[in-house]
Amino acid sequence: xxxxxxxQIWGWLDAVPDPEIPVISVVDLGIVRGVEWDGETLEVAVTxxxxxxxxxxxxxxxxxxxxxxxxxxxxxxxxxxxxxxxTDWLTDKGRRKLETYGIAPxxxxxxxxxxxxxxxxxxxxxxxxxxxxxxxxxRCTDCLEPFDYFKCI
Amino acid sequence: xxxxxxxxxLRQGDNTLVLGHRVSEWCGVAPVLEExxxxxxxxxxxxxxxxxxxxxxxxxxxxxxxxxxxxxRRDVWDFRSLLLLEQPNGDFGQTLMRQFLFDAxxxxxxxxxxxxxxxxxxxxxxxxxxxxxxxxxxxxxTVVALGDGTAESNARMQAALNLLWPYVGEMFIADPxxxxxxxxxxxxxxxxxxAAWDATLRPALTDAMLNIPEDxxxxxxxxxxxxxxxxxxxxLAVMQSLPRAYPDxxx
Numbered sequence: 001x002x003x004x005x006x007x008q009i010w011g012w013l014d015a016v017p018d019p020e021i022p023v024i025s026v027v028d029l030g031i032v033r034g035v036e037w038d039g040e041t042l043e044v045a046v047t048x049x050x051x052x053x054x055x056x057x058x059x060x061x062x063x064x065x066x067x068x069x070x071x072x073x074x075x076x077x078x079x080x081x082x083x084x085x086x087t088d089w090l091t092d093k094g095r096r097k098l099e100t101y102g103i104a105p106x107x108x109x110x111x112x113x114x115x116x117x118x119x120x121x122x123x124x125x126x127x128x129x130x131x132x133x134x135x136x137x138x139r140c141t142d143c144l145e146p147f148d149y150f151k152c153i
Numbered sequence: 154x155x156x157x158x159x160x161x162x163l164r165q166g167d168n169t170l171v172l173g174h175r176v177s178e179w180c181g182v183a184p185v186l187e188e189x190x191x192x193x194x195x196x197x198x199x200x201x202x203x204x205x206x207x208x209x210x211x212x213x214x215x216x217x218x219x220x221x222x223x224x225x226r227r228d229v230w231d232f233r234s235l236l237l238l239e240q241p242n243g244d245f246g247q248t249l250m251r252q253f254l255f256d257a258x259x260x261x262x263x264x265x266x267x268x269x270x271x272x273x274x275x276x277x278x279x280x281x282x283x284x285x286x287x288x289x290x291x292x293x294x295t296v297v298a299l300g301d302g303t304a305e306s307n308a309r310m311q312a313a314l315n316l317l318w319p320y321v322g323e324m325f326i327a328d329p330x331x332x333x334x335x336x337x338x339x340x341x342x343x344x345x346x347x348a349a350w351d352a353t354l355r356p357a358l359t360d361a362m363l364n365i366p367e368d369x370x371x372x373x374x375x376x377x378x379x380x381x382x383x384x385x386x387x388x389l390a391v392m393q394s395l396p397r398a399y400p401d402x403x404x
Contacts, residue, residue: 051202051284052201082275128290128291129291133198137190
């Protein structure tokens with residue numbers, strides 16, 4: 001069997017959904033930091049979003065499963081802590097998908113630009129934390145819908 | 154084994170482990186849902202940071218132990234956490250006051266550790282400081298809101314500050330381990346962080362309409378393990394009960 005190229009593998013990984021926010025892929029999330037062949041072994045470097053994110057082990061497992069489904073048997077998943085993950089690594093495609101899904105994408109200004117539902121810019125914070133470590137709770141003061149905001153770090 | 158480095162890493166990991174566990178005790182019983190979630194997320198960050206510190210500690214020790222072994226198989230006297238962090242939660246205000254006192258220190262310490270000559274420590278610190286800054290934003294805001302709230306909430310926050318203040322000094326006491334690592338450029342001398350900590354704390358406590366106690370008496374013995382308060386043993390009895398009852402259990 002010819003060895004798949006790393007470009008091909010990046011494409012496959014882009015089809016692996018994030019377990020907590022399945023609308024975006026692990027590549028969209030910016031946590032896959034490297035894909036390299038080391039002889040016959042494929043080494044994938046993954047960085048955690050938050051130190052205690054419980055999805056981290058599931059993500060490694062999902063990546064391994066996807067690669068095995070594509071016929072790669074020898075896989076090494078490495079955790080890479082530095083440089084630390086930042087929401088700057090979210091892809092543009094990922095940001096768009098988040099908003100369509102109802103999660104306001106991160107912004108350096110520290111809060112959402114607009115309500116992901118009705119697009120009103122009149123929004124207020126409910127809590128700095130949310131349903132997963134990477135999100136906070138906000139509310140639209142126009143349509144009154146609460147929504148998740150992807151924290152900017 | 155580099156004994157000073159191992160000791161330092163235990164201190165880092167034990168601080169986040171003990172505080173993380175304490176904060177997690179609120180899970181399911183916090184005053185409102187949003188705060189319950191916030192406390193649980195804070196605990197999760199702290200326990201995640203513990204994993205990074207104790208993983209490295211276990212490697213430096215080189216005795217075949219894992220981070221889990223260090224967390225679950227040591228007894229009270231082997232813990233190197235600050236006395237402040239093992240103090241019981243008290244009410245919600247007291248929990249947030251404890252968090253604020255520590256967050257302000259933690260951010261300064263991690264900022265200094267980002268410059269560590271030990272690349273592994275610098276990497277962990279750079280990761281952890283982002284979370285610590287977020288915690289500090291929230292604990293500072295909550296302490297101010299509760300202090301400058303009602304007569305009842307102000308009285309409770311003042312009582313919390315009075316109760317916890319004697320545990321503040323221990324954070325800044327440098328011992329031979331600190332001085333050895335500071336001299337090698339691996340860690341900060343904690344006594345050098347006090348002025349910046351005061352500069353964070355005092356304006357916030359003033360905004361919170363709280364009086365800073367004048368007495369600077371400091372309890373100590375947690376960081377060196379010489380004398381923990383009675384609370385830590387009770388906490389570990391709960392935290393370690395499962396791995397103690399079922400060693401090597403897996404699921």
